Amino acid sequence: MKDTFEPVIVCFCCQWCSYAAADLAGSMRLSYPTNVRIIRIPCTGRVDVKFLLSAIEDGADGVFISGCLLGDCHYRTGNYFATKRVAFVKNLLEKVGVNPDRVEMYYNSSAMGPQFAQTCRDFTDRIRKLGPGLRAVAPAPARNAVD
Ligand code: FES
Numbered sequence: 001m002k003d004t005f006e007p008v009i010v011c012f013c014c015q016w017c018s019y020a021a022a023d024l025a026g027s028m029r030l031s032y033p034t035n036v037r038i039i040r041i042p043c044t045g046r047v048d049v050k051f052l053l054s055a056i057e058d059g060a061d062g063v064f065i066s067g068c069l070l071g072d073c074h075y076r077t078g079n080y081f082a083t084k085r086v087a088f089v090k091n092l093l094e095k096v097g098v099n100p101d102r103v104e105m106y107y108n109s110s111a112m113g114p115q116f117a118q119t120c121r122d123f124t125d126r127i128r129k130l131g132p133g134l135r136a137v138a139p140a141p142a143r144n145a146v147d
Pocket residue numbers: 014015016017018042043044045067068072073074075076077078079
């Protein structure tokens with residue numbers, strides 16, 4: 001089963017730097033795994049703890065945030081907040097018995113297309129080694145429209 005396992009990975013990408021880096025990777029025809037589903041956001045500071053936990057709970061095998069380089073956030077401190085939230089979620093996951101390596105924070109400027117592609121490859125390899133996440137042990141709970 002683990003040999004054929006293809007992880008589902010969610011990436012929250014800040015529109016100013018990392019999304020542009022993903023775009024650059026595409027323009028440079030650099031390949032990175034299709035396992036990574038990119039969600040474009042205005043700034044990584046917008047990523048709430050609940051977003052990360054919901055992604056894991058709803059079936060993502062891994063989640064990462066990719067933002068501007070530290071000190072380069074267009075809203076000044078968004079990526080610092082995101083870094084703290086990722087550390088908080090890692091701690092929380094460890095306490096409930098989920099490997100904290102399933103969540104990560106990365107920084108890629110808009111000129112770092114090759115690095116962004118490498119980030120995607122590295123993180124996908126990491127999650128492949130960890131195996132399936134929560135969807136392997138329990139189906140995602142039904143959510144109603146107000147969630
Ligand atoms: Fe990119 Fe804030 S604008 S991390």
